[in-house]
Every structure is written in C-alpha cells, then in structure tokens.
Amino acid sequence: MTLESILFIVFAAVGLASALLLVTRRNPIISALYLILNFFALAGLYLTLHAQFIAVIQILVYAGAIMVLFVFVIMLLNLRDERSLREGLSWKKVFAAGVSFGLLMEVIYILMTSASGMTELLPAKATEIGTVEAIGSRLFTRFLFPFEVTSVLLTAAIVGAILLAKKKLD
Amino acid sequence: MDHIDILITLAKIVAAFAFLILGAAMTVLLERRVSAFIQNRIGPNRVGPGGLIQPFADVAKLVMKEDIVPRSANRFIHDMAPMISIGVALSTFAIVPFGNGIDIFGRHVKLMIADVNIGMLYLLALTSVGVYGITLAGWSSNNKYSLLGGLRSSAQLISYELSMGLSLIGVLMIAGTLRLDEIVLRQTQYIGGILPKWNIFLQPLGFITFVIASFAETNRLPFDLPEAEPELVGGYHTEYSGMKFGLFFLAEYANMITSSAIITTLFLGGWDVPYIEGLGLAPLTLALVQVGGFLVKVALVVLFYIIVRWTIPRFRYDQLMNLGWKVMLPLAIANALGTGLVLLLIA
Numbered sequence: 001m002t003l004e005s006i007l008f009i010v011f012a013a014v015g016l017a018s019a020l021l022l023v024t025r026r027n028p029i030i031s032a033l034y035l036i037l038n039f040f041a042l043a044g045l046y047l048t049l050h051a052q053f054i055a056v057i058q059i060l061v062y063a064g065a066i067m068v069l070f071v072f073v074i075m076l077l078n079l080r081d082e083r084s085l086r087e088g089l090s091w092k093k094v095f096a097a098g099v100s101f102g103l104l105m106e107v108i109y110i111l112m113t114s115a116s117g118m119t120e121l122l123p124a125k126a127t128e129i130g131t132v133e134a135i136g137s138r139l140f141t142r143f144l145f146p147f148e149v150t151s152v153l154l155t156a157a158i159v160g161a162i163l164l165a166k167k168k169l170d
Numbered sequence: 171m172d173h174i175d176i177l178i179t180l181a182k183i184v185a186a187f188a189f190l191i192l193g194a195a196m197t198v199l200l201e202r203r204v205s206a207f208i209q210n211r212i213g214p215n216r217v218g219p220g221g222l223i224q225p226f227a228d229v230a231k232l233v234m235k236e237d238i239v240p241r242s243a244n245r246f247i248h249d250m251a252p253m254i255s256i257g258v259a260l261s262t263f264a265i266v267p268f269g270n271g272i273d274i275f276g277r278h279v280k281l282m283i284a285d286v287n288i289g290m291l292y293l294l295a296l297t298s299v300g301v302y303g304i305t306l307a308g309w310s311s312n313n314k315y316s317l318l319g320g321l322r323s324s325a326q327l328i329s330y331e332l333s334m335g336l337s338l339i340g341v342l343m344i345a346g347t348l349r350l351d352e353i354v355l356r357q358t359q360y361i362g363g364i365l366p367k368w369n370i371f372l373q374p375l376g377f378i379t380f381v382i383a384s385f386a387e388t389n390r391l392p393f394d395l396p397e398a399e400p401e402l403v404g405g406y407h408t409e410y411s412g413m414k415f416g417l418f419f420l421a422e423y424a425n426m427i428t429s430s431a432i433i434t435t436l437f438l439g440g441w442d443v444p445y446i447e448g449l450g451l452a453p454l455t456l457a458l459v460q461v462g463g464f465l466v467k468v469a470l471v472v473l474f475y476i477i478v479r480w481t482i483p484r485f486r487y488d489q490l491m492n493l494g495w496k497v498m499l500p501l502a503i504a505n506a507l508g509t510g511l512v513l514l515l516i517a
Binding site for chain 1: 247287288291292294295297298299301302305306308309317320321324325327328331348
C-alpha cells in the first residue's frame with residue numbers, strides 16, 4: 001500500500017466518523033467541533049488529490065472563519081443539550097429513505113462500472129490544476145464572469161444583512 | 171528521501187522548537203525586566219545571573235502545582251484547549267526560513283522545516299484556527315468571565331484576520347509567490363543601489379496594518395481584551411491552573427516570537443543582512459551571519475511588542491471593533507489597490 005492510499009484511508013475514516021458523531025451528539029458545541037474535525041479531514045483528502053489551494057482555503061474559510069462564527073453564536077445563545085423528540089413514521093420519512101437508497105444504488109453502480117478508469121487519470125494532471133497559479137489564471141480569464149457575479153452576489157447579501165440588522169436597531 | 175534527509179529534517183525540527191521554547195522562556199524574563207525598567211522597579215534578578223534562571227524556576231513551580239478542573243467543566247475540551255493554542259504556535263513556526271540554504275554533507279539544505287509552496291496561505295489558515303484554543307478554553311470552563319473572554323477573542327480575531335490577510339496582498343503582488351523563502355530572496359536586492367529592498371520600504375502601509383493585526387491576533391496589549399484582568403478576572407484562563415495555565419502562558423509567548431519571525435520574514439528582509447556581499451565571507455560563515463541577523467531582527471521585534479505592551483493602555487471593546495472594521499480594513503484594501511496600480515504603471 002502506498003503512503004497516499006494509507007493517508008486517504010485515515011482521512012476518509014476520520015471524516016466519516018466525525019460526520020456521524022456530528023449528527024448524533026446532543027451538545028451543539030460538541031457537534032460544531034466534530035464539524036470542524038470533518039473539515040480538517042476533508043482538507044486532508046484534498047491534499048491527497050494535490051489540490052493544495054482548495055485544501056488550505058477549506059481550513060481558512062470554513063474551519064477558521066465560518067465555524068468560528070458558528071461556535072460564537074452557539075456560545076452566545078448558551079444552548080442546553082438537545083432533548084430527543086418522539087416522532088412517528090410519516091410519509092416524508094419513507095420518501096426520504098427511498099430517495100437515499102436510490103442515490104446509494106446509483107453511486108455503487110457508477111463505482112462498479114467505471115472505477116478503474118478514474119484512478120489512472122488523476123496524478124499527472126491534478127498536480128497542474130491544483131496550484132494557486134493555475135486556479136488564479138483560470139479564475140481571471142475563462143471564469144471571470146461567474147467569478148465577478150459571485151462577488152456581486154456576496155456583496156448584496158452583506159448589504160442585505162446589515163440593512164435587516166439596522167432596521168431592528170433604529 | 172533517504173535516512174540522512176530524515177535525520178536533517180529531525181535536526182531542524184528539534185533546533186527550531188528548542189529555539190522557540192527557550193526563546194519563549196527568555197521573552198518572559200525580558201518582558202518582566204523591561205516592564206520593571208519602565209515602571210521604575212528592578213524586576214526578577216535573584217535566580218541566576220541577572221535572573222536568567224527565573225523562567226525555569228517558574229516552570230518548575232507550575233509543573234508541581236495541583237491541576238484543578240471545575241466540577242461542571244467539560245473535562246475533555248478543558249484539557250484540549252491549551253494543546254490547540256500551543257500546537258498552532260509551534261506549527262506556524264515550521265514554515266519560517268531562518269537562513270539561506272547551506273551546502274553541507276554534499277547536499278543543499280534549506281534552513282526551514284517545511285518548504286510549503288502555499289506558505290502565506292498556510293500561515294493565514296493556521297492563524298485563523300488558533301482562535302479555537304482561547305474560545306474553547308472560555309467555553310469549557312463553565313464560568314461567565316471565561317466565556318466572555320472566549321467570546322471576545324473570537325469576535326476580535328475574526329475582525330482582524332481580514333485586515334491581516336488583505337495587508338499581505340501587497341507583499342504577494344510584489345513577490346509574485348506565496349513561498350516564504352522566495353519572498354525573502356526577493357528582498358535581498360537594493361533600491362537605487364543603497365537602500366535594502368525590504369518590503370517595509372516598498373509597503374509601509376501594509377507593514378503598519380500587518381503589525382497592528384498581528385498584535386490583535388496574538389492578544390497582546392492594546393488588544394488583550396480576552397484576558398482583561400480588571401474586567402474579567404483572568405479572562406479565558408481564569409479556571410486554569412498548574413501546567414495547563416503554563417501552556418497558555420507559553421503559547422502566548424511562542425505566538426509572539428512566531429509572529430515576530432513572520433513580520434521579519436515578510437517585511438524586514440528575513441535573514442538578509444544588507445551590504446554583506448562586499449565582505450567576501452566563506453559560504454558557511456555567511457550563512458551563520460545571516461541566521462544571526464535573522465535572530466537579532468526577531469529579538470528587536472519582540473522587544474517592540476514588549477515596549478508597546480507597557481506603554482499603551484487597553485482599547486475599549488467598541489474602539490477595538492471600530493478600529494478593525496472602519497480603519498484597518500479600508501487601509502488594507504487601499505494598500506492592495508495602490509500597490510496594484512503602481513505595479514501596473516511600472517510594467
């Protein structure tokens with residue numbers, strides 16, 4: 001087994017375990033912490049795919065900024081442990097289970113039929129795509145329009161949030 | 171990678187971390203002596219010559235103290251918080267180049283532990299994760315003063331992280347690379363043949379905003395609201411005792427040294443000693459002089475940190491937020507814009 005596949009298994013296992021613990025823990029802060037751990041595992045997975053830029057941005061933006069705000073708000077609200085809610089079987093649950101099962105079957109089918117073709121392609125090309133230079137030049141040439149539109153959208157969201165907050169204050 | 175490479179890497183790790191830990195101990199002593207000087211006192215001078223052994227005596231005392239965990243605290247996170255703090259401080263130091271590469275045993279050795287090609291982003295990512303140590307310490311203690319300290323630190327770090335990242339864009343545009351060793355190499359030339367081409371001269375505004383943001387990120391006065399003693403007892407570490415408190419203490423000083431090293435690397439020319447080429451030194455001597463130059467610069471920045479702490483009063487919370495969002499952020503953006511314009515005109 002190569003080092004890369006060992007790393008992949010470790011990160012994947014940590015990611016899965018933390019995702020599972022995230023939804024099963026009662027305490028909201030502990031859940032948030034497992035989400036952070038999950039982001040780190042995901043960043044590790046990106047690294048094994050030679051996508052350094054996305055890996056570091058995953059930590060910088062999600063683990064370092066967004067989750068800090070999450071934790072901040074949960075701490076500010078001083079939430080108690082979640083209490084379990086009894087809920088009967090409804091048609092929504094049956095439907096959701098059916099859709100999930102269908103998606104799972106689809107993924108398994110794709111993996112069974114085309115798994116061999118995917119792994120060969122990766123290493124040589126991925127090292128070129130994942131660097132900061134490659135992403136930067138692509139973002140500012142070919143994908144310039146979507147990039148700028150996204151930034152306008154984000155600015156609009158920020159202005160909207162401030163407007164809503166101000167209305168309450170005045 | 172063969173055995174010798176692994177040995178070299180191990181040696182670098184041990185050397186850098188020994189430097190960081192010993193440096194932190196010495197910085198504690200320096201801080202106590204300088205603050206005593208500023209306040210017209212003498213400071214610790216009994217243990218060892220000039221008080222040199224004092225930090226080690228302090229550590230021995232802390233290790234032997236009882237470790238008290240409050241009954242209603244979350245034990246696991248209470249234990250983990252100081253580890254996060256110290257871990258982040260130590261791992262940021264891994265990307266700092268403390269000298270130019272040297273040729274030894276017939277191979278080229280770079281004087282940095284990890285040669286990451288996204289160095290600057292790695293630095294920002296780790297800084298942004300560092301806040302968890304303090305925030306979680308505050309939350310897990312289950313004490314209102316600790317919680318307030320933790321909340322303040324997360325609000326403060328989120329606010330100053332932005333201007334920190336933006337003030338680096340100017341340096342990034344000039345250097346054209348995220349690698350810290352190459353950023354230092356670009357600074358070894360001269361402007362007009364006289365002035366060293368350090369980024370502090372090319373990016374004065376970026377330097378000022380970055381240093382201020384670094385002060386905020388290391389929770390040093392005037393930005394030490396997370397542990398403001400008069401208001402919050404001890405802030406996030408109120409409920410910590412023994413060596414766990416010691417780890418927070420160590421992390422603060424290790425962070426200070428790491429951020430001084432980063433400031434030196436990015437803005438003060440790193441290991442570059444100007445006008446040294448004229449002396450015609452042997453390569454190994456040259457490398458040693460450069461490492462020495464780096465250490466002197468870091469020590470001077472640390473001294474600056476200490477002097478600022480004992481001369482400037484603490485900000486009020488609203489002043490802190492106003493400064494971060496209404497002054498620092500626009501300045502950092504203006505700096506990035508100006509640098510871009512100038513570079514465009516030159517090219």
